[in-house]
Amino acid sequence: MHPAFSVVFLTTLIGAGQGLFLALFTVESYAAFGLLPAQSSDFYALGSVIAVILLVLGLFASFFHLGRPERAWRSATQWRTSWLSREVIVLPAFMGMTFLYGVAHWTGFNPVIATLPSGAPINLTAVLGVIGTVLAFALYVCTGMIYACLRFLREWHTPLTVINYTLLGSASGFSLAAALAVTEAPGVMPFLTGWALIITVLGLISRSASLIRNARLKPKSSLQTAIGIKHPKIVQKTMGMMGGAFNTREFFHGQTRTMLRSIKWLFLLTTFVIPLGLLSVGLSAGTGSPGGLLALAFVVQYFGLLAERWFFFAQANHPQNLYYQSVA
Amino acid sequence: MTQLALVIDLNVCVGCHACVTNCKEWNTSGEAGPMVDQNPYGKDPTGTFFNRVQTFEVGEFPNTETVHFPKSCLHCEDPPCVPVCPTGASYKRKEDGIVLVDYEKCIGCKYCSWACPYGARELDEQQKVMKKCTLCVDRIYDTTMTEEERRPACVRACPTSARLFGDIHDPHSSVSRAIRYAHGYQLMPEWGTNPANHYLPRRKTKLRIREDELERADNPLKIDSQLPKPGKAEPSLDDVTSW
Numbered sequence: 001m002h003p004a005f006s007v008v009f010l011t012t013l014i015g016a017g018q019g020l021f022l023a024l025f026t027v028e029s030y031a032a033f034g035l036l037p038a039q040s041s042d043f044y045a046l047g048s049v050i051a052v053i054l055l056v057l058g059l060f061a062s063f064f065h066l067g068r069p070e071r072a073w074r075s076a077t078q079w080r081t082s083w084l085s086r087e088v089i090v091l092p093a094f095m096g097m098t099f100l101y102g103v104a105h106w107t108g109f110n111p112v113i114a115t116l117p118s119g120a121p122i123n124l125t126a127v128l129g130v131i132g133t134v135l136a137f138a139l140y141v142c143t144g145m146i147y148a149c150l151r152f153l154r155e156w157h158t159p160l161t162v163i164n165y166t167l168l169g170s171a172s173g174f175s176l177a178a179a180l181a182v183t184e185a186p187g188v189m190p191f192l193t194g195w196a197l198i199i200t201v202l203g204l205i206s207r208s209a210s211l212i213r214n215a216r217l218k219p220k221s222s223l224q225t226a227i228g229i230k231h232p233k234i235v236q237k238t239m240g241m242m243g244g245a246f247n248t249r250e251f252f253h254g255q256t257r258t259m260l261r262s263i264k265w266l267f268l269l270t271t272f273v274i275p276l277g278l279l280s281v282g283l284s285a286g287t288g289s290p291g292g293l294l295a296l297a298f299v300v301q302y303f304g305l306l307a308e309r310w311f312f313f314a315q316a317n318h319p320q321n322l323y324y325q326s327v328a
Numbered sequence: 329m330t331q332l333a334l335v336i337d338l339n340v341c342v343g344c345h346a347c348v349t350n351c352k353e354w355n356t357s358g359e360a361g362p363m364v365d366q367n368p369y370g371k372d373p374t375g376t377f378f379n380r381v382q383t384f385e386v387g388e389f390p391n392t393e394t395v396h397f398p399k400s401c402l403h404c405e406d407p408p409c410v411p412v413c414p415t416g417a418s419y420k421r422k423e424d425g426i427v428l429v430d431y432e433k434c435i436g437c438k439y440c441s442w443a444c445p446y447g448a449r450e451l452d453e454q455q456k457v458m459k460k461c462t463l464c465v466d467r468i469y470d471t472t473m474t475e476e477e478r479r480p481a482c483v484r485a486c487p488t489s490a491r492l493f494g495d496i497h498d499p500h501s502s503v504s505r506a507i508r509y510a511h512g513y514q515l516m517p518e519w520g521t522n523p524a525n526h527y528l529p530r531r532k533t534k535l536r537i538r539e540d541e542l543e544r545a546d547n548p549l550k551i552d553s554q555l556p557k558p559g560k561a562e563p564s565l566d567d568v569t570s571w
Contacts, residue, residue: 001442067436067456074433075414084439085414149412152445152519220518221445223384227397228513228527229338231386237394240348240380243372246450250441319516320447323382323399 001153002250003313009061011143012172012305014091015165017054018136019173020047020180021098025129026195027177027188032126036188041105043184044125047177048102055095083149087142094135101128140166147312154217155316160210167203168271172305174199175275175298178282182291193283193294197276200301204272207308211264214315221319236326248324253314263311270304331405331425332463333496333524334483335503335512336398339531340490343381343396350485351379351400351461359466360431364454376452378461379482395530398491400482401448401461402515402523403427409440409449418458424495425524426465431457445519463493496524 024047030036063069078085104110104125112121144162151157174196181189223234239248253260278297285293355378356363365375379400386393403420407427410418417433418440420426429440429449434457441449441458449460464480467473477484483491494503503526506512512526 065437067438067451068434071415071433071435074416075435075437078411078414078416081411082414082439084412084437088414146439150443151408153442221516225516225518227384227395228515228529229384229386229395233386233388235385237383237385240345240382240399241374241377243367243374245374245377245380246441246453247447250438250451251447318442318447319445319519323447 001313001316001318002253003310004065006061006063006065008306008309008313010058010065011165012169012302012309013054013058013061014139014143015169015305016172016176016302017051017058017098018094018139019170020051020054020176021094021101021132021173022136022170023174023177023192023195024048024051025101025133027185027192028125028129030191032120032123036191039185039188041108041110043181045102045106046184047180048098048105050176050180051098051173052095052102055091055098059091059095083142083145087139087146090135090139090142094132094139097128097132097135101125101132104128137166140169147316152221152319153316154220155214156312158210158213160206160213163206164203164210167199167206168305168308171196171199171203171271171275172298172301175279175294175301178279179291179294179298182294189294190283193279196297197279197283200272200276200279204268204276207268207272219317219319221322223322226319226322236323239324239326242327244327245324247320251318251321251324255314260311260314263307263314267304267307267311270300271308272304275301275304329425329497330423330495331403331497331524332468332494333403333425333503333526334400334463334480335492335494335496335506335526335528337490337492337506337510337528338395338397339510339528340488341381341396341398342488342490343383343394344487345381346485346487347398347482347491348377348379348381350481352377354464354467354481355462358464360459360462362454363452363459366453374453376450376459378450378459393530398482399446399448400525401427401463402446402521402525403461403463405522405524406520408519408521409444412439412443414439425497426463427460428462428465429458429460431455431459434458445516445521446523468493496526 024044027036027039028044031038066072075085075088079089110123110125112123113127114122116122141162144165147156148158148161174192178189178192178196181192224230275297278293282294352363355361363376365373367373379398381396381398384395384397386395403426407420410420415433415435417430419428421428436451436456438451449458452459467480468478470478479493483493492503492506494501496503498504506528507526510528512528514523514526
């Protein structure tokens with residue numbers, strides 16, 4: 001497939017935004033049960049603002065993918081059958097919930113809504129946070145399923161796609177939250193860095209699993225099934241046009257195999273190896289660590305995710321390509 | 329339930345591209361149009377087509393065969409492109425099984441083209457909506473045309489009658505019969521899309537000569553006489569002579 005930068009930016013930006021929100025609410029939940037020191041609401045408010053900015057940027061990028069962006073509102077109608085439609089509904093809902101969560105923290109409007117049997121209060125932000133968390137995971141599932149549901153794009157048609165979207169988005173979000181915590185909430189910096197490390201390692205495992213799986217895939221379709229002639233040797237002589245068509249532009253990445261392989265190692269290095277190193281250094285340095293180190297970890301990881309997403313699209317080999325192999 | 333479809337005879341197609349040309353001509357001025365080209369006279373001319381004729385070489389030189397292969401939307405009975413559409417612009421008509429795009433609703437997200445294993449959909453670079461074969465839906469129901477004209481433009485154009493059009497759910501239709509008797513098949517059956525369009529395979533050419541074609545049955549001037557052919561029960565030369 002031809003990687004569209006609009007979609008590369010959309011999926012990486014909203015993934016990081018969702019991860020950041022999950023990190024914020026994880027801290028708040030732990031703090032509510034006294035497992036972590038309570039943090040100032042400024043930390044949550046600032047974090048929510050950044051998360052909303054990431055989500056808005058992602059949504060903005062997605063419009064560049066559309067031929068007719070002015071009709072985008074129509075895309076919320078087919079949620080019964082289309083994962084894309086479901087994403088279109090869940091994304092603004094999650095965005096709104098993150099916004100409300102941030103506003104509640106920023107204004108300090110945080111009344112106790114209920115009390116647990118243990119006596120622990122349930123605040124407004126806890127309710128918003130739980131709904132937001134559900135929506136964040138729903139959004140990961142929707143984004144992943146858009147690709148995983150296409151059964152003949154076999155590189156994508158695996159549960160690993162959804163797992164990767166969830167883990168990689170969360171990893172970048174937790175890295176960002178850790179970088180943010182250096183100045184805003186030093187007390188939870190080691191906690192967030194630790195989780196960023198764990199999720200990045202899990203992401204490395206699941207992404208490696210999908211790379212190994214995809215390397216072993218045998219194509220189901222062949223020229224024989226494509227044109228229905230059962231002869232072992234079939235060569236395309238012309239594809240019916242010489243100047244190219246939508247089919248030759250949309251479904252081929254147009255890069256060499258060497259380039260593809262380089263991007264693969266580049267993203268393995270920048271999404272996983274370097275951030276893992278930087279996060280480990282940041283964690284061992286404790287609260288006194290320079291904030292720039294963790295910020296760098298996030299920046300490198302985000303760059304790596306751009307490469308990872310590019311590779312994700314480029315690697316998928318569409319069966320329609322069988323019909324477009326020869327210009328003459 | 330009706331399922332209109334094309335049946336394309338690969339044994340007959342000569343790869344003349346008449347169907348491509350007539351399809352473009354009709355549809356660019358019809359309901360689906362305009363189907364605009366980019367750089368039509370420039371270096372890399374490109375544009376939207378509903379139908380392409382491709383050519384494949386089967387076998388190894390010198391024992392090769394050239395196969396011309398027309399490809400358009402197959403109007404799958406279980407179309408994977410329809411459920412993925414987020415706007416409902418892509419739909420399959422219940423009454424005749426034609427898969428269509430509502431150009432007023434399409435947002436040009438290209439998701440349906442990713443979901444089609446056949447590459448049958450093409451984005452119109454000018455209108456920025458997804459386009460595909462309509463089976464000339466604006467022709468086949470047009471009662472101002474004669475019965476003969478109410479067929480898809482590609483079918484009308486084909487000089488060798490390699491393209492048949494009809495209802496494949498009607499067992500007595502010409503297309504159903506062709507599929508039955510000439511072993512019509514579907515493309516990429518492994519994906520379970522159940523394409524409505526069928527292809528008839530290449531066949532060995534057989535001479536079918538009846539006896540009356542060799543012997544002039546009417547024989548008006550009595551020039552040709554009947555060949556003296558003994559009956560099967562009569563003694564043969566071996567029976568009556570010893571060599």
